[in-house]
Amino acid sequence: PAINNSVVPRREATYHPPAAEDNYPWSKDVRRMLTQVFNLTDFRRHQLEAINTTLRGEDVFVLMPTGGGKSLCYQLPATMQQGRYGDKQCRIGVTVVVSPLLSLMQDQVDHLKQRGIPADLLGSHVGQEERRAVYNGLSGIMPSLQLVYVTPELIQRSGAFQNTLQRLFDNDRLARFVIDEAHCVSQWGHDFRPDYKLLGNLKSTYPGIPIIALTATANERVQQDLMANLNITGCKVFKQSFNRPNLKYEIITDCTRRAARLQDIKDFISTRYRNKCGIIYCVSKKLCEDVAAVLRDDFGFRTTHYHAGMTQEERTDAQQKWQCGEYQVIVATIAFGMGIDKPDVRFVIHYSIPSSIEGYYQETGRAGRDGLLATCRLYYSYADTKTHEALIDNGDGGFHQKKCQRDNLNSMMQYCANKVDCRRKQVLAYFGEAFDPALCKEPTCDNCINNQGKVAYDKDVTADSRSLIQLCHDVCTSRTSGCDAEKITLIQLVEAFRGINRKAFVDRGYTMLQSFGSGKHTTKTDATRMAHHLQAQGYLHAYTEPNYVGFNTTYVTLGQKSDRLLSGQDVIIMREVTGSVS
Ligand code: ADP
Ligand code: MG
Ligand code: ZN
Numbered sequence: 001p002a003i004n005n006s007v008v009p010r011r012e013a014t015y016h017p018p019a020a021e022d023n024y025p026w027s028k029d030v031r032r033m034l035t036q037v038f039n040l041t042d043f044r045r046h047q048l049e050a051i052n053t054t055l056r057g058e059d060v061f062v063l064m065p066t067g068g069g070k071s072l073c074y075q076l077p078a079t080m081q082q083g084r085y086g087d088k089q090c091r092i093g094v095t096v097v098v099s100p101l102l103s104l105m106q107d108q109v110d111h112l113k114q115r116g117i118p119a120d121l122l123g124s125h126v127g128q129e130e131r132r133a134v135y136n137g138l139s140g141i142m143p144s145l146q147l148v149y150v151t152p153e154l155i156q157r158s159g160a161f162q163n164t165l166q167r168l169f170d171n172d173r174l175a176r177f178v179i180d181e182a183h184c185v186s187q188w189g190h191d192f193r194p195d196y197k198l199l200g201n202l203k204s205t206y207p208g209i210p211i212i213a214l215t216a217t218a219n220e221r222v223q224q225d226l227m228a229n230l231n232i233t234g235c236k237v238f239k240q241s242f243n244r245p246n247l248k249y250e251i252i253t254d255c256t257r258r259a260a261r262l263q264d265i266k267d268f269i270s271t272r273y274r275n276k277c278g279i280i281y282c283v284s285k286k287l288c289e290d291v292a293a294v295l296r297d298d299f300g301f302r303t304t305h306y307h308a309g310m311t312q313e314e315r316t317d318a319q320q321k322w323q324c325g326e327y328q329v330i331v332a333t334i335a336f337g338m339g340i341d342k343p344d345v346r347f348v349i350h351y352s353i354p355s356s357i358e359g360y361y362q363e364t365g366r367a368g369r370d371g372l373l374a375t376c377r378l379y380y381s382y383a384d385t386k387t388h389e390a391l392i393d394n395g396d397g398g399f400h401q402k403k404c405q406r407d408n409l410n411s412m413m414q415y416c417a418n419k420v421d422c423r424r425k426q427v428l429a430y431f432g433e434a435f436d437p438a439l440c441k442e443p444t445c446d447n448c449i450n451n452q453g454k455v456a457y458d459k460d461v462t463a464d465s466r467s468l469i470q471l472c473h474d475v476c477t478s479r480t481s482g483c484d485a486e487k488i489t490l491i492q493l494v495e496a497f498r499g500i501n502r503k504a505f506v507d508r509g510y511t512m513l514q515s516f517g518s519g520k521h522t523t524k525t526d527a528t529r530m531a532h533h534l535q536a537q538g539y540l541h542a543y544t545e546p547n548y549v550g551f552n553t554t555y556v557t558l559g560q561k562s563d564r565l566l567s568g569q570d571v572i573i574m575r576e577v578t579g580s581v582s
Helices: 027-037 047-055 070-079 102-114 128-137 152-157 159-170 194-205 220-229 258-272 285-298 312-323 357-364 382-394 399-417 423-430 446-450 462-477 490-497 503-507 524-536 562-566
Strands: 060-063 094-098 119-122 147-150 174-179 211-215 236-239 247-252 277-281 303-306 329-332 345-350 374-379 454-460 540-546 552-558 573-580
Touching: 027 047, 027 070, 047 060, 047 070, 047 236, 060 070, 060 220, 070 094, 070 174, 070 211, 094 152, 102 119, 102 147, 119 128, 147 152, 152 159, 152 194, 159 174, 174 194, 194 220, 211 220, 247 423, 247 446, 258 285, 258 345, 258 374, 285 303, 285 329, 303 312, 312 329, 345 357, 357 399, 357 423, 382 399, 382 540, 382 552, 399 423, 399 524, 423 446, 462 490, 462 524, 462 552, 462 562, 490 503, 490 524, 490 540, 490 552, 524 540, 524 573
Parallel strands: 060 211, 060 236, 094 147, 094 174, 119 147, 174 211, 247 374, 277 329, 277 345, 303 329, 345 374
Antiparallel strands: 454 573, 540 552
């Protein structure tokens, strides 16, 4: 079918805040700042609400997808410098913005200065001279700076800065703390920073100073955790839908081999996004460089790579040349991401499965920030998940962290393998947001396209699932012959389930087990899908170990929930689609 990539004009949905939000004594000034300083005509959803809340002096938590306009929620209040409005009080003074990345901070400060807003930043890289100027701007009864951007490390470690904060506080010139990219506070997030967690003491050290936390994370657990860590539980929360209506989602499952995958990427870019700009995410530094080389040398795309193994200069250079269009494609690890503000990214390709839905959402979210159509294409093969299994098992995370990582991977696998439900519905459901698939159109996702006119239904596969898990149980507890009898890969498990005759199965005594061949009636495809489903659901557990020649092999064993299935407590349902209804 013809794919329509025609560019639709950005429709800035006209949003009218509730009338009450324009009835504050400072409302006229807020509107004046919006138009005169920020050169904008109206607020987007929740912006004015968040601004009024922080001006009143209350804590507020703002959740908006990337590109949603979070900055305005604290930058505009920072420019308000009239304190008294009759009997009402509006918070004024210096706004302290905590931000995780120097490049992000610099970018924001440059923008603010261009608008004539007195703003600056402090960080370890700032020279003596400049630092003194910033401290000057923070001193006195009426400090000249309206915003100061700092790293979390600085707040925790710099005595000079802490003294300055204390003085501002004593003079009632500390307007508010802004915690940007606030998901860094939570260990559940994909980007945890230990120094961010310590920001929890701001509330006790500077009592009464309002906090405004902002993030694009859609994960409910991270949201709860970060509010708790910042000691702002119970604050006003402004949460927007995380649907990105201009992004098209597609998962490609039939390019398992490297050559096919690269060829498909070539065709995809040259037929659908010729000369348009995009990102390709790869799991390793080596893969990044290899894929970039093929795209550049064999396919002739203007391509560069980006990963944490490069020097800071090389990275900045690659990013800038991609940002300005000198490179069309950047092939990167997840090191590339935070702080990229390129509006016209037309495609984000995941060369293989990302490690979590959270990460997938963030990475795909870098596409289409200008509101125009963009495509998110992911290549999935079960074999790729083994790379992640190995990374988790060989990583230095503790037991708890490894379990989280595995859960995250499992959810991502389920997403990839689910060819029935609307992609938006699946992603948003993961974040606890309901989405009506009828609204998935223009652009629509691959599942909604492929399943048009078909009926989805739930198939009960409990009996077969139980047999498979029983077999796994029997195998893993049988130690009759050879010390490795209990180690089985998922492929072997499926084959033994289907009763395939292999010498190894005879040698290990599998064929003697009652449960051997209990899935004789199933097809390879169905049994494999079911096994993947059971792994993703936590009934099977995958783990990695070096085999006798030293290569990592991924085996399966009983998952945490296997008891529940074997004892008959759990029912296993898989979503399927029928043929055409008409
Ligand atoms: P976020 O931090 O949520 O990712 P930003 O604050 O960087 O997003 O804003 C993204 C873009 O949206 C910027 O180009 C900004 O100028 C624009 N923007 C923000 N608020 C508005 C508004 N009320 N009207 C129009 N454009 C806006
Ligand atoms: Mg931002
Ligand atoms: Zn859909």
